[in-house]
Amino acid sequence: MHKTHETANKPTILVADDALEIRNLISAILDPDYKVIAVNNGAEALKLAQSDTPPNMILLDIMMPEMSGYEVCKQLKADTRTRDIPVIFLSAMAGEGNEAQGRALGAVDFLTKPIDPYNVVIKINGYFALIQKQNELNSLK
Numbered sequence: 001m002h003k004t005h006e007t008a009n010k011p012t013i014l015v016a017d018d019a020l021e022i023r024n025l026i027s028a029i030l031d032p033d034y035k036v037i038a039v040n041n042g043a044e045a046l047k048l049a050q051s052d053t054p055p056n057m058i059l060l061d062i063m064m065p066e067m068s069g070y071e072v073c074k075q076l077k078a079d080t081r082t083r084d085i086p087v088i089f090l091s092a093m094a095g096e097g098n099e100a101q102g103r104a105l106g107a108v109d110f111l112t113k114p115i116d117p118y119n120v121v122i123k124i125n126g127y128f129a130l131i132q133k134q135n136e137l138n139s140l141k
Contacts, residue, residue: 010035011128014055016045016072017090018064022115026059026090029117030124042067046075049082057127060107062091062098070105077106086127090115 015026015038023038030036037055039045043066049058058076060069069089076082089102092113099110109123 011056012037012053013124014039014045014048014058016040016042016058016064016069017061019061022061022090022113025115025117026120029121033125041065042069042072046072049076049085050079054082054085056131057086057088057124059088059090059111062089062093062102070101073102073105073107086131088123088127 010033012035013030015023015036017023017026017038018040020040023040027036027038037048039048042060042064045058045060046067049055049072060072062069069091073087073089076085076087083106087107088109088111089099089107090111090113091098091102102110108127111120111123
């Protein structure tokens with residue numbers, strides 16, 4: 001019962017990547033502090049994001065079956081229910097063009113593969129700290 005309570009208080013991160021090893025790695029490094037939900041395609045990610053219990057953040061691969069990460073992000077940012085969920089792209093497609101396209105679609109960051117676990121944790125913790133501070137400031141208004 002205590003474990004369920006702990007999980008309920010953890011922010012949820014949705015990881016969408018068609019590579020099982022990436023999903024497993026990210027789940028392993030984030031599990032101590034976050035509830036991680038991992039899916040292998042963009043369509044499933046979009047469906048979960050639009051559910052009654054949306055994630056607090058989405059890590060999104062660019063090249064996936066059924067629907068690219070770019071298309072998922074575009075649809076997320078067009079939907080009032082999901083447009084404020086921070087999206088971080090994960091991709092082996094390094095390069096300024098890909099990063100610029102991701103940011104133009106509304107992503108807050110871009111992480112390249114191979115994944116550096118330390119960098120992933122530092123960035124995600126930083127974004128959640130920023131979100132918490134923004135919420136504290138908004139509550140003072």
